[in-house]
Amino acid sequence: MDADRLALWLTLVRVPGLGTRGRRALLEQLGTIEAVFAASRVGLASAFEAATGEAPRPEAIDTLLAGPDASRVGPDLAWLAEPDRCLVTWTDPDYPPLLREIADAPVALYVRGERAALAEPQLAIVGSRNASLVGQQNAAAFARALARAGLTITSGLAMGVDAAAHRGALEAGGRTVAVAGHGLDLVYPARHRELAEAIARRGALVSEFPIGTPPHAGNFPVRNRIISGLATGVLVVEAALRSGSLITARLAAEQGREVFALPGSIHSPLARGCHALIRQGAKLVEDAGHVLEELGALLPSVPSVSSRSTHEASNLDDDARRLLRLLSHDPLSIDALIEHSGLTPDIVSSILLTLELRGLVTAGPGATYQRAAPLTQSD
Structure with a gap:
């Protein structure tokens, strides 16, 4: 895109009082975009009123008539001049097709990383910023399995479930997209700077907010529609009853996306949001295969997780298969595995190392282990 046209788009994004739908x-x-900035005051007002039924704010029309202002769009242009950064606009052929379908899709997206990742089949994984260790492990395990199956994992780079989902996708060698609630010249939270760099190398950081926009609290509920809008479905892992993740789930349902929820303990406040979603019609899932079964008709090119798991477990010996059958998605201590398997500690430790290297189990704190892939008939 040439600099003059880019400046027009950046000006439109920054017009005050116009709004996404305006x-x-x-x-x-x-x-x-050229016709927008070539229109007269009357022409702009008429076009706005014809589409929205409302009169535009005078300051919005004044900004459009004045055209690009170097002092306003300069920070955006400077940021976009760096490698692996771009602006994806409404009229670009590679604007994300699913996002284009939603009623309040942004007219432009700032992207750092691989813009092609935005058009790939995506599954959003969201949940509590204060997730339990088990919740974070579950988010990472689902992300790994679904990324291996060919889905790009989308989330919001927040603490807790979001970060675990991004990391799980990266660990699996897959791609992941992080949707920010601020300008991409910042990383929020700051402790996720290294994670953000990894996402930019193996996916994309995305924002509708211009460069220099700080992480105001009100920005995050707004960006949630993009997380759900990019994806074919949303999986909620641990959410309290008053959680931003439930906003994302509601938006996903309104957008016609599939909504999945992971059940938890009836005693955990972080499970109540997921249980409420299930009562409202969200699909209860216990492993990644359940997600892919629901999305299969929408994503025929994505292979089955179950078939992958069967292949990975097919060459295990009897002792390894016995140990694998004892494991679930909840952590189990190595002592319990030794007791229930009847195998010696040395054999159990050796088998667990093999299973971990093959991506079938993950190690947790306190010498615990759990499955990293869904249970299958052949296990």
């Missing part, structure tokens, strides 16, 4: 309305009524 920007879309002008583009749809007038046809091109």
